[in-house]
Amino acid sequence: MRKPDRRRFLTTTAAIAGLTSCSSKDQPPAAQASLGAHMRPYGEPSPYEQQPVRVIRELTASKGTGSSRTPLQDLYGTITPSPLHYERHHAGVPSIDPAQHQLLIHGMVDKPLTFTPAEIHRFPSFSRIYFLECGGNMVGDLAGNPPPTVQASHGLVSGTEWTGVPLATILREAGLQPEAKWIIAEGADHSRMARSIPIEKCLDDTLIAYGQNGEALRPEQGYPLRLLVPGWEGNVSVKWLRRLFVTDKPAMSVKETAYYSELRPDGKAEQFSFVMEARSVITKPSGGQSLQGPGFYEITGLSWTGTGKIAKVEVSTDGGKSWAEAKLQQPVLDKALVRFLYPWQWDGKDAVLQSRCTDETGYTQPTRDQLIATRGPHSGYHYNAIKSWYVRADGSVKHV
Amino acid sequence: MRKPDRRRFLTTTAAIAGLTSCSSKDQPPAAQASLGAHMRPYGEPSPYEQQPVRVIRELTASKGTGSSRTPLQDLYGTITPSPLHYERHHAGVPSIDPAQHQLLIHGMVDKPLTFTPAEIHRFPSFSRIYFLECGGNMVGDLAGNPPPTVQASHGLVSGTEWTGVPLATILREAGLQPEAKWIIAEGADHSRMARSIPIEKCLDDTLIAYGQNGEALRPEQGYPLRLLVPGWEGNVSVKWLRRLFVTDKPAMSVKETAYYSELRPDGKAEQFSFVMEARSVITKPSGGQSLQGPGFYEITGLSWTGTGKIAKVEVSTDGGKSWAEAKLQQPVLDKALVRFLYPWQWDGKDAVLQSRCTDETGYTQPTRDQLIATRGPHSGYHYNAIKSWYVRADGSVKHV
Known part of the structure; x- marks a missing residue:
């Protein structure tokens, strides 16, 4: 075998890759001297690798209300592991027993219905990779005093594979009445977070989601049921979904008036600007x-x-x-x-x-x-x- | 609001979805009576959800040598969470400190090279979603006594997003000599698992991978470096990669002669049948x-x-x-x-x-x-x- 020519190697590799510390020799590093570790039912990262983690920001003295941000600077590719998906909570993370949980659909429908999570699972399913992003991501950059890291400035976005039932399927079961124009989605968290969503989006690609990256939703992602409204500000993808009220006008809930509306130059608030632009x-x-x-x-x-x-x-x-x-x-x-x-x-x-x-x-x-x-x-x-x-x-x- | 007509609901929904246990009423289940739990840096499944786990099969009395299977029956969509990716080990799971690890490329190359994992990370990266499957998946079905569950029969396959450097990039650095026809890849595990791979596949879509589903490889997936040979039997995607020996003929290693070769009707063994067919x-x-x-x-x-x-x-x-x-x-x-x-x-x-x-x-x-x-x-x-x-x-x- 030809002996390495260190000078030539450095020249070539440096030109292509900027590397300056490669060395070469005839033998690889030693293999493991003994049998390795046992297998585990559920894997964990290497102890040599610093585990990427979400950074938590509490907005109130009572813990649990605030956000946690995805470590974008540490991740490869496009799939965010579920345990690192960003969070935004308005009253902490509920612990919901699916055997006790139901979803009510009522209002301007032919027949009000309730479904248990197990019943929702029985309908034809749909899976797709989507991003989800908080409407308030990057606001620190607008304020002119941007946070020091990309996790802090842009970390309220993640990308995962979602599984659920098209909301259109469930609405077809209940039978929409002609005057139906909006659906008010309400969560079972302590704040009963509610948002109004135009009926067109509900009938388009909105999901009642129960799965994320292959597994059941994590509690902080809305277990056992959440809305997933693709491409729209995350706040409308209501978590811990307990009620869909079909109506002819928006609810004007606190989260679509005092929050998640943009102050225009003329001093008025821009409401229902749902789409997260490029x-x-x-x-x-x-x-x-x-x-x-x-x-x-x-x-x-x-x-x-x-x-x-x-x-x-x-x-x-x-x-x-x-x-x-x-x-x-x-x-x-x-x-x-x-x-x-x-x-x-x-x-x-x-x-x-x-x-x-x-x-x-x-x-x-x-x-x-x-x-x-x-x-x-x-x-x-x-x-x-x-x-x-x-x-x-x-x-x-x-x-x- | 119209009161529910239970009989009609049952008729309609049963026709579409076969559901028989839905009920309906005017109020959703109670929201949470108090603030929910705190946020966590790294999320965990709901305690109400039975966590899907890999099923481990030990092949020798010394633990760690065998396989663990993905719970396909429990998963949604197409992305396998990294902690549930199947495993097949020949000498347990090595614990490798990346600061001590190197990859040697030698044999029929212009200049033998070694790279630390950090140096591999410096090259232009490539991410793609691929399946990975053990060549021995489903052999129980051929034997005529199939295992009782899909996890047991088909669980040696998973699908994740892999990130790494195209092997072609690294081979270009070393400079392939004209006679180069095969590359023998060797792991740093105690068995020094080795397989021979035709040079065409190495120059096509083979990766030196270091990331999986956004995070660093898990130890059982080859941390810090592994080969990822898309579409081919998993055994050639050598984990804990420490050596690539470029040569003009295959090594005829134990894992491509005694194992991972198929007995033909004429009694001879079919070797190097790499592709996992549909x-x-x-x-x-x-x-x-x-x-x-x-x-x-x-x-x-x-x-x-x-x-x-x-x-x-x-x-x-x-x-x-x-x-x-x-x-x-x-x-x-x-x-x-x-x-x-x-x-x-x-x-x-x-x-x-x-x-x-x-x-x-x-x-x-x-x-x-x-x-x-x-x-x-x-x-x-x-x-x-x-x-x-x-x-x-x-x-x-x-x-x-």
């Missing part, structure tokens, strides 16, 4: 990470849109002066997280990294200035502007 | 489950093929006399699990449920008799015949 963010390198000297780095991140499919993602390494198209992980799915990948040769100087996406309707993610010019400085929810990460010559990465 | 199985209803009286049931299961995409799945409820096409969960991905769904109105009489799939090349899953006529009765590995579940009038479901 957005993207670089997750690596991102705030709090550091680069180990000049050379090759892959810039990667996530993009998604409630309007359908992402058509393209562009990356800039000079603060938006020039852009180049990133590669998208295939397949690009409707209303799902899309991973983008862009090769970057860092020269070791200060750099500002940005991503911007365009959806299949032609809509392009705005800059922060463009967003504020359109929506005003206090719009709050549904902020989706381009995010910048500042790479300093010392390799540190900070928000701008 | 197969399907009904996971619900399946052995050990029971039906609660006549009415509507959704028949559902999984189909997959190492040859590419599944084109269609058909279901029979009369033991193969008549067939009807099932619905396929979208999107149908290349070399990935596909969920099929078929609505069934059970009349309460004995029934034999079967599924058969056809891949995009036109190949159709054979019956057991067809398979034995072609491959003989002792072929062992790569068994992919149609599976039958016998539903008795009492609602019990058994293997046939």
Whole structure:
């Protein structure tokens, strides 16, 4: 076997990959000297790997009311493991015995119905990979004092495979009356969180979900039943679903008046702006990470849109002066997280990294200035502007 | 609000869904009387839900050598949660510190190289959803004494999103010599499990994987590095990868001579039959489950093929006399699990449920008799015949 030529190797590999610490020799590292560990019914991460975790933010003194954020900077691909899916609770996480739980459908229907979770499971099922995102994700960036990491700024979004029954199937059972225009969905949590949803979306792709990534919903995701309203702000995907009231007008519930409505420049509130428009963010390198000297780095991140499919993602390494198209992980799915990948040769100087996406309707993610010019400085929810990460010559990465 | 008409409801719903126990009333179940639980950094299933688990089979007195099987009958959709991915170990589960681990690439290359896991992470990444299946899955069915549940008979298959570096990228770094025809991949487990892989597949879609479903590989899945050879028998996707030896002929290792080769009718062994051909199985209803009286049931299961995409799945409820096409969960991905769904109105009489799939090349899953006529009765590995579940009038479901 040919002996390694260390100088030549360094030259070639450095050009392609920026690696400077490879070595080579004739023998691999030693194999394990003894039999390994036993098998386990339910696997766990390696003890050598720092387990990615959600970061919890309590909004009240009583614990459980607030949010926890997905560690986007630590994750690969597009599937969020269920234990790391973001949470947003308004009265903590209920513990519901499915044998005691029911879902009532009433109001403008031919026949009011109740279903146990077991009965919902009997209907024809539907599974699909979707993103879910809190309407309030990224509001810190609008406020002009963005959090230091992508988990803190953008972590109220996740992507998983959901399973349930199309809401249209259940509504067909109850029989919608002609005047039916809205459905008010109510949860069984202590706050009885309620949202109004237009009937068209209920009959389109909305699910009564009971499964996530193959398993039953976790309690914090609405066990045993939740709504899943694809592409719309997460708050309407009501968890611990106990009631669907069919009516001809919205409820004007606290969560669609005092919250989850955007303040317009004219001082009025924009209500029922449900769709999460196209957005993207670089997750690596991102705030709090550091680069180990000049050379090759892959810039990667996530993009998604409630309007359908992402058509393209562009990356800039000079603060938006020039852009180049990133590669998208295939397949690009409707209303799902899309991973983008862009090769970057860092020269070791200060750099500002940005991503911007365009959806299949032609809509392009705005800059922060463009967003504020359109929506005003206090719009709050549904902020989706381009995010910048500042790479300093010392390799540190900070928000701008 | 109109009062429920229980008789009419039962008639309608029973016709559509076979439900007999729905009730209806004007009020939903009570909401939670107090604030719910706190948030957790890493979520867990509901205590009310029986956690699906892998079933472990030890092959030797020393624990850790054998297999654990995915609970296919309990899972929804197509994504297997990482802690439930099947395992097959030949010397237990190594505990590898990535700071001490290296991967050596040598043999017929211009420059032998070693990489630390951190260095592998620096290359451009690739993520894709693939199935992985042990070449020995379903061998009990060939033997004529099939196990009682689908977990026991078919549970050596799972589907997850894998992330890693294309092996072609790493081989380009080392520089393949013209005579290079095979790569012998060796693990760092105590058995130093080794398999030979044709160079064409190594340059096609084979990955050096380090991520699964967003997180780092679990130890039992090869942490910190493994091969992932899409569509081929799982044994070649060598875990705990420590060496890739490039050569002009296969190693004829114990795992490709004494094992993972099929005995042909002429008494010779068929070697290097890597591809997992098209197969399907009904996971619900399946052995050990029971039906609660006549009415509507959704028949559902999984189909997959190492040859590419599944084109269609058909279901029979009369033991193969008549067939009807099932619905396929979208999107149908290349070399990935596909969920099929078929609505069934059970009349309460004995029934034999079967599924058969056809891949995009036109190949159709054979019956057991067809398979034995072609491959003989002792072929062992790569068994992919149609599976039958016998539903008795009492609602019990058994293997046939």
